[in-house]
Amino acid sequence: SQTIHQWPATLVQPVGSPLSLECTVEGTSNPNLYWYRQAAGRGLQLLFYSVGIGQISSEVPQNLSASRPQDRQFILSSKKLLLSDSGFYLCAWSVRRGSGNTIYFGEGSWLTVV
Amino acid sequence: KNQVEQSPQSLIILEGKNCTLQCNYTVSPFSNLRWYKQDTGRGPVSLTIMTFSENTKSNGRYTATLDADTKQSSLHITASQLSDSASYICVVSVIMDSNYQLIWGAGTKLIIKP
Numbered sequence: 001s002q003t004i005h006q007w008p009a010t011l012v013q014p015v016g017s018p019l020s021l022e023c024t025v026e027g028t029s030n031p032n033l034y035w036y037r038q039a040a041g042r043g044l045q046l047l048f049y050s051v052g053i054g055q056i057s058s059e060v061p062q063n064l065s066a067s068r069p070q071d072r073q074f075i076l077s078s079k080k081l082l083l084s085d086s087g088f089y090l091c092a093w094s095v096r097r098g099s100g101n102t103i104y105f106g107e108g109s110w111l112t113v114v
Numbered sequence: 115k116n117q118v119e120q121s122p123q124s125l126i127i128l129e130g131k132n133c134t135l136q137c138n139y140t141v142s143p144f145s146n147l148r149w150y151k152q153d154t155g156r157g158p159v160s161l162t163i164m165t166f167s168e169n170t171k172s173n174g175r176y177t178a179t180l181d182a183d184t185k186q187s188s189l190h191i192t193a194s195q196l197s198d199s200a201s202y203i204c205v206v207s208v209i210m211d212s213n214y215q216l217i218w219g220a221g222t223k224l225i226i227k228p
Contacts, residue, residue, distance in 0.1 A: 102163060
């Protein structure tokens with residue numbers, strides 16, 4: 001069966017510090033990978049998605065970046081965090097083809113920028 | 115503009131009671147509609163997925179309906195349990211430029227009281 005892991009689960013970082021959230025998927029190959037952010041009381045916001053190694057699409061301009069160094073590894077980074085980067089970050093995956101495929105989410109990472 | 119609106123924003127009901135959550139969308143061209151359940155501080159988990167031709171789909175005590183003419187969907191929960199306390203998110207898939215995109219609702223926060 002497929003599983004998705006992301007870490008760390010909770011992170012408190014000072015403004016201006018770097019960020020690295022990691023996500024790995026097991027039990028599948030060539031998945032689509034996603035990073036979402038969820039603000040309180042608001043819908044999920046797609047930040048990045050990837051259809052393959054080294055292929056990253058950005059949905060929202062910001063000071064975050066994403067990388068996919070391996071087929072089942074997705075990393076969300078920032079060189080200098082802003083207060084507005086605080087939120088709940090979710091990594092997710094889906095099979096490659098078709099719009100009817102379910103997106104499976106990781107457990108999420110709470111980021112607080114202080 | 116593609117939008118998904120959910121109502122109510124929050125709902126409190128007693129354990130054992132039924133409830134219905136609403137989702138209205140202005141999305142075109144429509145591909146499919148999903149309902150997700152998100153426990154607090156966790157990633158969303160898929161409950162149902164419905165295509166244009168499907169009117170009703172059940173998953174245990176959860177029953178989703180879809181009216182593609184009025185662009186409305188509902189999620190009915192029967193005999194609610196304390197574990198149903200969660201946010202319920204409606205997501206509509208739309209085809210744009212040969213790719214599909216997900217339009218997320220803000221969710222309905224459901225609280226079940228004993």
